[in-house]
Structures are given as structure tokens and as C-alpha cells.
Amino acid sequence: MEIRxxxxxxxxxAMLREVAAYFDAExxxxxxxxxxxxxxxxxxxxxxTKHFPISAADPIEAIRFRMEQQGLSVADMKPYIGSSNRVYEVLNGKRRLSLAMIRRLHSGLGIPASALIA
Known part of the structure; x- marks a missing residue:
């Protein structure tokens, strides 16, 4: 078994090609x-990990991604963030997420808390 x-x-x-063959019959x-x-x-x-590092998601990107995934509007975000104005402030980076918002977004929409805390 020569592995380099x-x-x-x-x-x-070359290694990707070799490993791909194993996925058909692991x-x-x-x-x-x-x-x-x-x-x-x-x-x-x-x-x-060394050559293609993945940076942690930005909390706003995580929220926008979940909104896009589930087809949510600003109005749909009110129970998690607050009034429409507050939702817009958070989405535009003018207001930080509070601990209560993070908890509601995590439990209500399943957004990982680690992504919201970053």
C-alpha cells in the first residue's frame, strides 16, 4: 500500500479520482x-483544510441564507428579531444581535448558535 x-x-x-472509485463500493x-x-x-x-479554508459564516449572512432557504420575508422575521425597523437594522448591520434574538433565531429557525455569535 504505497501512499504519498x-x-x-x-x-x-489524482487522489480525488482514486477516492471517488471507493464511493461506488465503499x-x-x-x-x-x-x-x-x-x-x-x-x-x-x-x-x-490547509489549502481551501472555510471561514466562519457572518451572522447576517446566516440569517439571509435561512430567509432565502425558507422564503421568509422581513415580516416573517418579526417574531425572532422584533419590529420591521429592527429587522432592517440587523440585516443592514446597523444593529447587533442581542442574546434574546440569537436564542429565538436558533430555536425558531434552526440557525446554528455558533453562526449567530460569530
């Missing part, structure tokens, strides 16, 4: 093929 580090984009693409854990698959996934994850 990912040192270039070409290595990365090997059983604990087998030589299963171990290889797990090691390749670990290498890919490490490379992607």
Missing part, C-alpha cells in the same frame, strides 16, 4: 482496502 503526501494540485486531483472498515480508503480521506481532509 499530496504535494501539488496534480497529486490532489470497502469494509478494517480491511486493507478499508484502511487505504480511510488514510486517503484523512490526507485529502488535511490538504483541503
Amino acid at each position: 503526501p499530496i504535494r501539488s494540485e496534480q497529486d490532489y486531483q 470497502p469494509d472498515p478494517g480491511t486493507p482496502e478499508g484502511d487505504r480508503f480511510e488514510i486517503l480521506l484523512t490526507l485529502l481532509e488535511a490538504y483541503e
Whole structure:
């Protein structure tokens, strides 16, 4: 089982192709093929974390995303944020989210609290 580090984009693409073949028929854990698959996934994850970092979502982006997902309007956000004016202030970045707003958005719309606190 020869496995090498990912040192270039070409290595990365080759490893992606190799791992893709495993997804059609995922090997059983604990087998030589299963171990290889797990090691390749670990290498890919490490490379992607280093070269393609994902920054934390902005709280306003998280709210707008959920509004878009669920087809919500400013009026639909009143129970979570407050009056229409307050909703607009929050969405335009002129007012910060309060702890109560964060709790209501999290419990009512399922927006992760970690995204709202950021």
C-alpha cells in the first residue's frame, strides 16, 4: 500500500479520482482496502483544510441564507428579531444581535448558535 503526501494540485486531483472509485463500493472498515480508503480521506481532509479554508459564516449572512432557504420575508422575521425597523437594522448591520434574538433565531429557525455569535 504505497501512499504519498499530496504535494501539488496534480497529486490532489489524482487522489480525488482514486477516492471517488471507493464511493461506488465503499470497502469494509478494517480491511486493507478499508484502511487505504480511510488514510486517503484523512490526507485529502488535511490538504483541503490547509489549502481551501472555510471561514466562519457572518451572522447576517446566516440569517439571509435561512430567509432565502425558507422564503421568509422581513415580516416573517418579526417574531425572532422584533419590529420591521429592527429587522432592517440587523440585516443592514446597523444593529447587533442581542442574546434574546440569537436564542429565538436558533430555536425558531434552526440557525446554528455558533453562526449567530460569530
